Amino acid sequence: MTGPITDANRSEVLTRGFSVVSDAIDPAVALDWRDRLVEQVAAARTAMNERTAIDDYMVHNPMLADATFYEVLENPAVVACLDEFLGDTSIVYAFTTSSMPAKGTNYSARVHVDCPRVIPGYMTNLGVIIALDDFTDENGATYFLPGSFERLEAPTESEFFASAERVHPRRGDLVVFNARTFHYGGLNNTEIDRHALTINACRSYMRQRFDYPRMIGDAAETFSPTLRRVLGYDVRVPASMDEYYLPEAQRLYKANRG
Ligand SMILES: O=C(O)CCC(=O)C(=O)O
Numbered sequence: 508m509t510g511p512i513t514d515a516n517r518s519e520v521l522t523r524g525f526s527v528v529s530d531a532i533d534p535a536v537a538l539d540w541r542d543r544l545v546e547q548v549a550a551a552r553t554a555m556n557e558r559t560a561i562d563d564y565m566v567h568n569p570m571l572a573d574a575t576f577y578e579v580l581e582n583p584a585v586v587a588c589l590d591e592f593l594g595d596t597s598i599v600y601a602f603t604t605s606s607m608p609a610k611g612t613n614y615s616a617r618v619h620v621d622c623p624r625v626i627p628g629y630m631t632n633l634g635v636i637i638a639l640d641d642f643t644d645e646n647g648a649t650y651f652l653p654g655s656f657e658r659l660e661a662p663t664e665s666e667f668f669a670s671a672e673r674v675h676p677r678r679g680d681l682v683v684f685n686a687r688t689f690h691y692g693g694l695n696n697t698e699i700d701r702h703a704l705t706i707n708a709c710r711s712y713m714r715q716r717f718d719y720p721r722m723i724g725d726a727a728e729t730f731s732p733t734l735r736r737v738l739g740y741d742v743r744v745p746a747s748m749d750e751y752y753l754p755e756a757q758r759l760y761k762a763n764r765g
Contacts, residue, residue: 511528511529511530511531511584511587512528512587512588512591512683513528516528516683517591520592520683520684520685522654523651523653523654524651524652524653524654524655524656524684524685524687524688525651525653525674525682525683525684525685525688525690526682526683526684527674527675527676527680527681527682527683528584528588528680528681528682528683529676529677529680530679530680531582531584531585531637531679531680531681532582532584532637532679532680532681533679534677534678534679536578536679537637537638537639537678537679538639538678539575540575540576540578540579540637540639540704541639541640541678541702543569543573543575543576544566544569544604544606544639544702544704545700545702546573547566547569547572547573547604548564548566548604548606548700548702550572551563551566552564561614562603562614563608563613563614564605564606564607564608564611564613564700565603565604565605565606565613565614565615566603566604567601567602567603567717568602568603568717568722569602569604569704570602571722571723576602576704577730577734579602579637579704579706580599580602580706580734580737580738581731581733581734581737584681585635585637585681585706586733586737588633588635588681588683589633589635589708589737592630592633592683592685593630593632593633593708593709593710594710594711594765596710596711596736596741596742596763596764596765597633597708597709597710597711597737598708598709598710598711598713598715598736598737598738598739598742599706599707599708599709599715599719599737599738599739600632600707600708600709600713600715600716601705601706601707601715601716601717602704602705602706602707603705603707604702604703604704604705605636605692605703605704605705606700606701606702606703607646607647607692607693607694607695607700607701607702608695608700609695609697609698609699609700610695610696610697610698611694611695612647612692612693612694612695613692614692615649615690615691615692616691616692616693616694617691617692618652618661618662618663618664618667618689618690618691619661619689619690619691620656620661620686620687620688620689620690621634621686621687621690621707622686622687622707624687625656625657625658625659625687627657630656630685630686630687631686631709631710631713632685632686632687632707632708632709633683633684633685633686633707633708633709634682634683634684634685634686634688634705634706634707635681635682635683635684635705635706635707635708636649636676636681636682636684636703636704636705637679637681637703637704637705637706638676638677638678638679638680638681638682638703639678639702639703639704640678640699640701640702640703641675641676641677641678642673642674642675642676642677642701642703643675644673644675644693645695645696645697646693646695646696646697646699646701647692647693647694647695647696647701648673648674648675648693649673649674649682649690649691649692649693650667650668650671650672650673650690650691650693651671651672651673651674651684651688651689651690652667652670652671652672652688652689652690653670653672655687655688655689656685656687656688656689657687658689661689662689667689667691671691673693686707708737710765711741711742711764711765712742712764712765715739718739719738719739719740720738720739720740720743723738727740741760741761741764742760742761742764743759743760744759744760745759745760
């Protein structure tokens with residue numbers, strides 16, 4: 508196993524549902540991603556309409572408008588988390604950022620999970636929050652309810668807040684969590700927006716929120732094998748018998764993908 512994940516991280520994710528992986532991304536790189544995200548949030552807000560308003564301060568698929576964000580999806584520390592908890596064939600279900608506006612919050616400010624199913628003893632989805640700012644109680648550090656990932660019923664707000672803990676990653680740290688863990692985005696009481704990138708990863712045989720191979724198309728010809736894997740290029744489904752009988756090297760759903 509490469510990457511900054513420690514035994515403590517592993518054990519916390521498996522028993523409590525979440526953990527902060529420290530020093531995962533070079534803070535200078537995270538700062539560059541932050542600057543780029545600020546531009547995307549501004550552009551998304553300018554283009555906002557009735558249907559997209561629910562996602563205010565949360566940008567879907569930032570790599571489509573700025574290819575730099577593909578780096579996030581193949582970052583070794585991020586991929587190490589996916590490999591660790593979902594196996595080395597796992598893929599990205601969604602790549603959606605989360606910014607807490609100054610003196611405000613976003614759609615994540617509700618008791619919620621990022622995965623609809625519970626299979627006891629088996630994680631289907633992993634959340635990775637990449638902190639682009641230091642999270643503090645003042646700027647909206649996320650709340651998590653320890654050990655809640657096998658509950659079927661959502662806790663009430665009062666039950667949630669009685670036992671929830673806040674996470675305080677620094678810029679470049681990751682918050683890694685079983686996506687079934689109940690959590691809540693905080694309120695930013697400062698004058699400065701707090702930014703983060705969020706990835707939800709799933710098992711190789713599950714469907715993604717977006718059909719990335721169809722969305723991205725031939726541009727992926729030059730992508731690394733890791734980037735192609737996480738985007739789902741190795742688990743595409745044939746649309747004709749010719750595609751089904753393609754030679755091994757060109758197979759759409761590669762062998763041993765789960
Ligand atoms: O940005 C945050 O603090 C929370 C994000 C969140 O709740 C989510 O991605 O589901």
